[in-house]
Amino acid sequence: MEKKITFFLFLLFSNFIFSQQFDFEGRYKYARLLSSKNPDSSEIVLNTIIDSAQRKNQPDYLAKAYYLKSFNSYLKSDAKGALDFAEKALKISTENNYAPGKALAYRMQGTQYAKLGLLKEASQSLNKGLSEIKNENTDEGHELKGMIYNSFLILLNQDEYQKKASYSKNAVREFQQIKNTPRRNELLVSAYTNLGYNLSEVKKFDEAQSFFVKALALVGNDNHYLKASILHDIGYSFSQQNKQDSAVSYYQKALKIVSQYGFTEKKIEITKNLETAYKQIGDLPNAQKYKLENLELKDSVVYNQKMAVNKTLSQKEENFDKQLIKSHSLSKGLIAACIILLVVLGAAIFNMLNLRKKHKKAVAQIYQEGITPVAYEDDPQEAEDQSGNSIPADIKISPETEELILTGLKAFEENFDFNKKNISRYNLSNALNVNTKYLSAVIKKHKNFNFNQYINYLRINYIVDKLKNESQYRKYKINHLAEITGYSSHSAFSLEFKKITGMHPSAFIKALEGIA
Known part of the structure; x- marks a missing residue:
């Protein structure tokens, strides 16, 4: 309670100090730091950035703030929120020709699309992000390119190790060129743990361990998300070595962190792996416990994910319709095909409505009377x-x-x-x-x-x-x-x-x- 009061007073003091001259860069870095500690705390700072950026006409920081909101939503498995805020960041960046903002937005879009299973859309967004900053050799450019290379890993399966290794090494190469030492080290943590995870998938455990050691040496005690990610990936490495007791130990450490700070996306992954590890040990009660917890977590976000997918597909259909409107001519064959399609569609809709009517009537009867037992059959x-x-x-x-x-x-x-x-x-x-x-x-x-x-x-x-x-x-x-x-x-x-x-x-x- 005392910490919460102190934090609240600190925010009030910060708002007073920056009301005269708002330090956008400092506030943005602070919000980014808080994202890895506690996304909800980061949101408070981001709202002040958005308010000041709108009043002071700072579109670059407005776009970056919405990007970071998208990232926070992603950490909490809020797929719809992640895509909505990424879309806002992209719109602002496009209107103001701000390439880094577009790259950030595309990166977040691609990452979330991949989690939703929209792999084609994810690849398109990530490639667009790279094209925006391919010639940007500043610290910000190297950071963005490395982050996008890391995001490409989500698109690949375990059998595509060579591609994974290539993207991971590209990410490390970009991060190593960043001159700002604290930021460089922070980003290298994620790249090193990705390499460790990928090497564990192909049973190269000694090499994997060396990258996990590097990651642990660089991660700060306050970077809760990255620390949880490293602990989880070490657990996965032990699991691949059939050392399930050690795997469970590291998974539990990671779970404690993500549960405390609300990193739902990572929690879903950890509970699934805990279920598998406990099964291997033969501890069925704990396996069942984490299976149910994983199902509950997935069920809690499935509606949100469904809405996000529907919105994405609807937007694609809208874009397609706009392209059709811009077209100046249509062939007779296309018109005939459209008429036939409409007839078929009409027939399909008619049949569907009839079927729904029958279903509704049957369900209404079941709702009132219960289901009718089937007739006895000899077995x-x-x-x-x-x-x-x-x-x-x-x-x-x-x-x-x-x-x-x-x-x-x-x-x-x-x-x-x-x-x-x-x-x-x-x-x-x-x-x-x-x-x-x-x-x-x-x-x-x-x-x-x-x-x-x-x-x-x-x-x-x-x-x-x-x-x-x-x-x-x-x-x-x-x-x-x-x-x-x-x-x-x-x-x-x-x-x-x-x-x-x-x-x-x-x-x-x-x-x-x-x-x-």
Whole structure:
């Protein structure tokens, strides 16, 4: 609390001092420094820069401030914010012909596009950024070129080591030409840890270790983001060496830092690797813990990422439309193709609307009445016992045994044990201490299902109920819904969901949004 008060008083004092003569360069460097410590603190300083830059007509610093806002958003996994602020920086820089600002904006665009899986768009933006400052041999030019080379690494997979090594070495070369020693060392940290990570991917652990040592020697105690990145990459290196205990130790150190300072993007990566490392150790409770944490983190940012992707693609469509408007002539063949396309599109829209109407009606019925159980089907596997002998059609079961099985099935349903993975007639019958033929006979008599139908009906009914009554479930990916209900894959889940409800899960969720 005392630190927060001190920091607040410091900001007030700073605003008073700089109200007469605002030190844009000093404020920008300070905001950049805070980004690696705590992005939220950096935002406070950036807002003062933006306010003063607008009043004093300083477009260069206005563009740089929006770039840094974009970077802060990226660190917090706010994809939409990152692209929105990068777009503002690019617009201001373009209007004022400020090449470094355009390079910064393109670099941030490319980095965020890569994280969203838009690799073509990412490569285009990064190459545009390089072209803006290719002949800029100042400290700022070398810094920007090195940063963009580092960003290219996100586009490459593990098999493209030669390309990765080339970009990493180019980044080091550019950073080493920066005359400002503190800034040069700060940037070399990221380049060295990237080299260490890349070398670990190809099992060159001794070389990797030498670059990690260099990175640790240069990183300051206050540069929390870079320190977390180094610790994570060292953990990854140990993981590649099958030294999972050491990997976990470094991952946990990195996780502590990113959790404290809100670096969500890095936290997603660390929790995923912790899950993998704990699995390798055989610590399944911790593996499950970090798997769930990773899923929750991804779910918390997935809507934002979807909006960012949609906006990017919409902008591309708008640009395409503008190019069409500027065109002076169209061939007859193109016009005919457009008419045909419109007819096909109209038919597709008509069919889609009809399908949506049917879906909406079906979902409304399910919402009011619940899902309709499927008719009983004979299961060939249930027609034989474990020895391969056929089971008589009429099995005589004592009332006590029948009651015991029904009581067990009631507990099985109430505890949602049907959502466990790999549930089978054999392990359920063992749990109820009865044989499989008795279990199948009771399920057939009282539930009117074979065993597989019974499990699938309980699972789909469970998830339908969750989708109806708990809106957050509608935001989950299909593979996450499949995992919740114990299916081995999203395709198996989708197949059973459609078989029971008559539609794909995504269509059901979409129709449900219009009802509840």
